Amino acid sequence: MEKYYSKIKNSPLFCGITDEELTRMLKCFGGYIKKYEDGDMIIRQGETISKIYLILDGEVNVEKETYWGRRIIIQKLYANNNIGLALVASKNIEANINALCVGHALVLVLNYDKCSTMCKNACNHHSVLISNLFKILSKENIELIEKIENISQKTIRDKLLTYLSNESQKHRTNVFEIQFNRQELADYLNIDRSAMSFELSKLKSEGLINYKKNKFVLKISL
Amino acid sequence: MEKYYSKIKNSPLFCGITDEELTRMLKCFGGYIKKYEDGDMIIRQGETISKIYLILDGEVNVEKETYWGRRIIIQKLYANNNIGLALVASKNIEANINALCVGHALVLVLNYDKCSTMCKNACNHHSVLISNLFKILSKENIELIEKIENISQKTIRDKLLTYLSNESQKHRTNVFEIQFNRQELADYLNIDRSAMSFELSKLKSEGLINYKKNKFVLKISL
DNA sequence: TTCCTTTTGTTGTAATTACAACAGAAATGT
DNA sequence: ACATTTCTGTTGTAATTACAACAAAAGGAA
Numbered sequence: 312m313e314k315y316y317s318k319i320k321n322s323p324l325f326c327g328i329t330d331e332e333l334t335r336m337l338k339c340f341g342g343y344i345k346k347y348e349d350g351d352m353i354i355r356q357g358e359t360i361s362k363i364y365l366i367l368d369g370e371v372n373v374e375k376e377t378y379w380g381r382r383i384i385i386q387k388l389y390a391n392n393n394i395g396l397a398l399v400a401s402k403n404i405e406a407n408i409n410a411l412c413v414g415h416a417l418v419l420v421l422n423y424d425k426c427s428t429m430c431k432n433a434c435n436h437h438s439v440l441i442s443n444l445f446k447i448l449s450k451e452n453i454e455l456i457e458k459i460e461n462i463s464q465k466t467i468r469d470k471l472l473t474y475l476s477n478e479s480q481k482h483r484t485n486v487f488e489i490q491f492n493r494q495e496l497a498d499y500l501n502i503d504r505s506a507m508s509f510e511l512s513k514l515k516s517e518g519l520i521n522y523k524k525n526k527f528v529l530k531i532s533l
Numbered sequence: 534m535e536k537y538y539s540k541i542k543n544s545p546l547f548c549g550i551t552d553e554e555l556t557r558m559l560k561c562f563g564g565y566i567k568k569y570e571d572g573d574m575i576i577r578q579g580e581t582i583s584k585i586y587l588i589l590d591g592e593v594n595v596e597k598e599t600y601w602g603r604r605i606i607i608q609k610l611y612a613n614n615n616i617g618l619a620l621v622a623s624k625n626i627e628a629n630i631n632a633l634c635v636g637h638a639l640v641l642v643l644n645y646d647k648c649s650t651m652c653k654n655a656c657n658h659h660s661v662l663i664s665n666l667f668k669i670l671s672k673e674n675i676e677l678i679e680k681i682e683n684i685s686q687k688t689i690r691d692k693l694l695t696y697l698s699n700e701s702q703k704h705r706t707n708v709f710e711i712q713f714n715r716q717e718l719a720d721y722l723n724i725d726r727s728a729m730s731f732e733l734s735k736l737k738s739e740g741l742i743n744y745k746k747n748k749f750v751l752k753i754s755l
Numbered sequence: 756t757t758c759c760t761t762t763t764g765t766t767g768t769a770a771t772t773a774c775a776a777c778a779g780a781a782a783t784g785t
Numbered sequence: 786a787c788a789t790t791t792c793t794g795t796t797g798t799a800a801t802t803a804c805a806a807c808a809a810a811a812g813g814a815a
Contacts, residue, residue, distance in 0.1 A: 375682055378695065378755045383685045385678060400671030407678055438660040441667055448670040449622030455677040456607060456629055460597055462684060463605045463723045465773080466801070473600065493763060501685045503803050508764050524763090524811090533600045687803080688771070715793060725773050730794050746781090746793090 312337070312344060318367050319419060322391045323447050324440070332436045340421040347412035354395045354410035361402065361424035364394035369416025372495075374409045384499040386458065387413075387490050393447060399423045462501050467510045470500045475520060476533045485529045492525070534559070534566060540589050541641060544613045545669050546662070554658045562643040569634035575616055576632035582620035583646035588612050591638025594717075596631045606721040608680065609635075609712050615669060621645045684723050689732045692722045697742065698755045707751045714747070 319325055320333055328336065336342075344367070347353060353371060354360060371394055373385040385408060388394060394410045402424075457477055464470040474496075479485050489496065497504035514520045521528040541547055542555055550558065558564075566589070569575060575593060576582060593616055595607040607630060610616060616632045624646075679699055686692040696718075701707050711718065719726035736742045743750040 375678075375685075377682075377686060377691070378698075379687070379691060381687065383682065385681060397671040397674035400668045404675065407675060407682075438663070441660070441664050445663055445667045445670065446622045448667065448674060449619040452619035452670060452674055452677065453626065453629060455674065455681070456597075459607060459677065459681060459684070460599075460605065460629075462681070463597075464599060465601070465603065465723070469599070469601060476600075501687070505764075505766090505804080506802060509766085512764070727774080727794075727796090728772060731796085734794070 312342075315344065315367055315417075315419070318390075319365070322365055324363070324365050324391075324393060324443055326443055327439050328436055336436060336440070337421075340423070342419060342421045345418050345420050347416045347418060349412060349414050351412040351416075352409060353412060353416075353418065354398070354406050354408065356406055356409050358406045359402070359404070360395050360398035360406055361422065363396065363399060363421040363423045364410075365419040365421070366390050366392050366394065367417040367419055369418075370413040371416060372411045372413055374411060374498075375407070376409070382498050383501065384491075384495055386454065387495075394418070396444065396448060396451070458499075462499075467500075467502050467506055468514065470502060471507070471510060471514065472519070472531075472533060474500060475527060475529050478527070479529045479532075485532075487527055487529075488525050489527055490525075534564075537566065537589055537639075537641070540612075541587070544587055545672075546585070546587050546613075546615060546665055548665055549661050550658055558658060558662070559643075562645070564641060564643045567640050567642050569638045569640060571634060571636050573634040573638075574631060575634060575638075575640065576620070576628050576630065578628055578631050580628045581624070581626070582617050582628055583624065583644065585618065585621060585643040585645045586616035586632075587641040587643070588614050588616065589639040589641055591640075592635040593638060594633045594635055596633055596720075597629070598631070604720050605723065606713075606717055608676065609717075609721075616640070618666065618670060618673070680721075684721075689722075689724050689728055690736065692724060693729070693732060693736065694741070694753075694755060696722060697749060697751050700749070701751045701754075707754075709749060709751075710747050711749060712747075 316330070316333065319337075320328070320330065325333060325336075340363075347369070353364060356375070366388055368390050371388040371392070373388060373394070375383045375385060377383060388410075395406060395408065398404060398406050461470060461474045461477060464473050475489075478487055478489060481487075491499055493508060494504050497507045500507070511520070511522065515522065519529075519531050521530065538552070538555065541559075542550070542552065547555055547558075562585075569591070575586060578597070588610055590612050593610040593614075595610060595616070597605040597607060599605060610632075617628060617630065620626060620628050683692060683696045683699060686695050697711075700709055700711060713721055715730060716726050719729045722729070733742070733744065737744065741751075741753050743752065
């Protein structure tokens, strides 16, 4: 555990918390590190979640399966992100998503339930933590709305241009690498992969964008 | 202001806070009540938000306009809901949505910036408040994912059935009233209103649903 | 290298949707 | 009650998409 201290300390979750506090908190939370392999379900739809998951390393897809069997990718998470954080706030809520490990991943697991009852007033670092939780959820909230913007566009072309434009703004440059492969991007934008590939080609031939694998250049601005 | 105390006190935002604390907090926050009329913009895309808005009465649409001029309805808010809460957490973030008043609305406005700097440690009720903020954002987060599920369906029919099914579950009965009129529902599900009306008729004629105006009966379960 | 697997691109066709234009119903104001 | 406006439903057509089937490219393992 000790070798991950610096990684943990620099996460948004523990931002503003000293080393000694961190040690106490990890104990208080019953924190442990768990390894996941490709395809492992970290959170499964229907479960009740009382743990905070902090990704230390690796990649996690937050997904949903429709009633008709299609996959929806909600978001992709990496180191420093939390998985299903919104689910721990209310005890009686069932997870509405699946969280799947992509490749190998290393996750710090904290028993939020335990801490929130044990040391609500005792530990003063608890207020720092909950303030961090608020900030993290705010950011996620804004990202979910961005995703809604992306998938709310009418045509495949508009979805792609909006998505690429948003990515470009996030990277603060018109040359950037996207996090999804083609199938994942299609499942994120809720469109057919082959139709999306076709539209990407068209956008390239029209000179609006350029790309090679996951490296994209956006030559226009919305 | 005093006549709204009970309303304010019973909101999730001030849950667990005593009357005397509330009085002090409203002062500390520089709280005031603002009236909005139909079509008024409460939050405008691009603004920086440092105030907490609590709806005391009325109806507010959270919307976005696409680059191509179409309206996207993100969510509909009512009394006890907060508007753009995720935007106050980080000072340097611009609002990514518009919040529009539908009809008349009464909103309590709190200067979060002022409070968070002035009484971070001084007031102990601050920790209760921020814990409430976390819970509120969690709920909103889960609702945004539900919206993503609704609009991620492939066909108009699937969107309608998923939406109605989710509404039915929320109301815990298969007979319920929806919050949107037809045009709003279409803008929420990102589909054409007339095509949606046509599909609703078809679902009714097939016996899967029944409806009259905004009262719906879902006769199947997904 | 070669073989095999995975990922990405291309094309034709059937299904679905947006859009426009209009008709009917319901709500609103006078 | 009446006129007027807003909301909802219906229909035909052009545009867009999903899907299947396949081709090409990239990546890995022997």
